[in-house]
Amino acid sequence: MKTKVLVSLLSDGQVHSGERLAEELGVSRTAVWKQVRRAAAEGFEIETVRGRGYKLVTPVDLLDAGVILDGLVESARNSICLTVLDEVDSTNTEILRQISDGVSGVPVAIADCQTMGRGRRGRPWRSPRGENLYLSAGLTFHGDFSVLDGLSLVLGVAVAETLEELGLPGVRLKWPNDIFMPDGKLGGILVELQGELQEGVIRVIAGIGINVHMSCADDVDQAWSSLDRVSTQAGWSRNRIASALIGTLLHSADIFAQKGFGAFQDAWQSRDLFNGQQLIAKGGELAGVGRGIDGQGNYLVEGESGVVPVRAGEISLRVAR
Numbered sequence: 001m002k003t004k005v006l007v008s009l010l011s012d013g014q015v016h017s018g019e020r021l022a023e024e025l026g027v028s029r030t031a032v033w034k035q036v037r038r039a040a041a042e043g044f045e046i047e048t049v050r051g052r053g054y055k056l057v058t059p060v061d062l063l064d065a066g067v068i069l070d071g072l073v074e075s076a077r078n079s080i081c082l083t084v085l086d087e088v089d090s091t092n093t094e095i096l097r098q099i100s101d102g103v104s105g106v107p108v109a110i111a112d113c114q115t116m117g118r119g120r121r122g123r124p125w126r127s128p129r130g131e132n133l134y135l136s137a138g139l140t141f142h143g144d145f146s147v148l149d150g151l152s153l154v155l156g157v158a159v160a161e162t163l164e165e166l167g168l169p170g171v172r173l174k175w176p177n178d179i180f181m182p183d184g185k186l187g188g189i190l191v192e193l194q195g196e197l198q199e200g201v202i203r204v205i206a207g208i209g210i211n212v213h214m215s216c217a218d219d220v221d222q223a224w225s226s227l228d229r230v231s232t233q234a235g236w237s238r239n240r241i242a243s244a245l246i247g248t249l250l251h252s253a254d255i256f257a258q259k260g261f262g263a264f265q266d267a268w269q270s271r272d273l274f275n276g277q278q279l280i281a282k283g284g285e286l287a288g289v290g291r292g293i294d295g296q297g298n299y300l301v302e303g304e305s306g307v308v309p310v311r312a313g314e315i316s317l318r319v320a321r
Contacts, residue, residue, distance in 0.1 A: 003039045004086060004112075006032070010046065010056035017053035043129060060130060061213060061238050063112055071243025076250050080137075081105040087129075089116040091136035092192055092207040099138050099194055099203065106250065107138040110242055117209070118190065131214045132226075133238050135245065136207040139253050142200055150261030150297030152177045152191045152312065155206055157267045158252040159187060162245045163210075167234055168227065172273040175299045176312035179210065180273050181230050184223030186211055208245065212236050261297055268293060277319050281310065 113129035179187035187210035194203040211226035274290035288303030298309035
């Protein structure tokens with residue numbers, strides 16, 4: 001018996017007797033008690049009501065593959081191969097495994113938690129259980145590596161548009177791969193190449209992390225935000241967000257493949273967190289005012305020597321203090 005099954009039965013917030021749970025799960029009452037203890041150890045707050053049974057104290061937002069697929073239009077539903085996992089080392093790594101195994105369709109992996117989630121430049125990505133959305137997809141493009149120029153920015157636009165359509169105004173984009181709200185970082189994007197260029201076919205793995213219900217992150221060393229923090233009354237559902245994001249992601253990837261980054265440049269510029277701010281490059285070798293992006297997705301910094309384009313793979317930018 002898995003913890004998720006028990007928690008799903010308790011998710012209505014009502015008191016459920018041990019006898020009833022045992023009957024529904026096909027196990028003994030002792031097994032139910034042990035599973036309740038295991039669920040509590042995993043962070044679910046379950047109250048034992050003396051003489052009556054068990055009650056889930058705090059609401060949970062369980063991932064459900066069926067609900068996510070039901071939220072997609074038929075064309076998107078038929079084009080993907082969706083995997084929803086309780087736990088994984090990294091959703092990007094899971095997509096890599098699926099591609100290596102010859103998965104058909106567009107592989108999409110979503111996990112309740114990651115044990116080795118990572119961000120840009122190999123930094124660890126905090127991935128607590130049951131709180132956020134961790135989603136990766138395998139995308140295929142045709143041409144040489146130059147066709148990927150600006151892809152991480154395109155994905156940022158896709159995330160921003162998804163959240164705005166779900167009722168969250170004011171989403172900002174921090175070059176090259178972060179999603180921001182006024183009070184801090186809301187999410188991030190990691191794009192990784194899969195193997196080498198083969199006969200003009202390029203496969204990439206696009207990983208997206210969005211803070212949904214996270215309320216505490218003492219080990220994070222920068223300002224951060226979550227959807228619950230920004231809009232407490234919205235009733236955010238990870239399944240609904242996942243469905244909307246997958247649909248927008250597939251649509252954006254198709255447009256990007258046909259028209260390139262130019263089709264997204266204005267949409268990214270309008271959400272630019274750095275625009276007009278005094279910036280400094282890591283190490284201090286470049287300083288100036290943020291002037292947006294060029295047609296290849298490079299960031300433009302206007303300094304004493306003029307406007308300098310900065311490539312995402314070369315250097316990172318931060319606001320001058």
